[in-house]
Amino acid sequence: MPKWFDPLGITDRAVDAAKTGLKLASWGEEQVATYVKNRLESIEAAPRPLPQPEPSQHDSLHTKLGRLLDRALDQSTAGSQQELYHRLLDQLVADEARIVGALSDGTSSPLVNVHSRSRNQVVLQNACLIGRTANVALPHMVPQYVDHLLSLGLVETGPEDPSRKADYEVLMAEPMVLKAIKSASRGPLIARTEKLSLRLSGLGKGLWAAAVQQDGP
16 A cells, blocks of 8 residues: 655654653553552551450440450549549430539528328429529429439438528429429328428539539640
8 A cells, every 4th residue: 555645754753652652651550550559558568456346235244344344444543533424424414414503602402302191102302492593494304303413423412401491481382392282282181391402412513623624735
């Protein structure tokens, strides 16, 4: 087949340039492929931290206890205390935190239990004026809040405070207390009221002090 007229050899040079370009491109691809392969091999060869076992609801009691004991070996007193405080705070709702804060200055709050004389049972327990002091969002839940805080050991009850006579009168006039007294009374048998006081416990004071202090830098 006759060649096209090309006195300057442009066609041959173009073909040579194309061949050179293909070779360079092929070489570049090989270099990139080699680099990626080496990186992957180095990553695979690098030591990896052993995965820590995640807690599972299917773990046996023995396994869970073993983990706790192992952690206790490496935990300082301060670390254990912080873990306890975190666990306690995680169990509180906002209104309960308000109650702890309202008692944090060391004051006490009037508390009353209402008992039925005829059936000898508690009709109302842990009705307390602290709901007003703390300005809780759900005042009708104060007895349940106080009961929960007592179960966590953050508050404690004590004897009636004679210096808070006026406050006890306010508490006794609360609708839930009047309703409980009426419900627990049977004819001449008037409901028995037990007047106590509510204050922050040592654990509650420690939690409050640790939680309100500013975090370090």
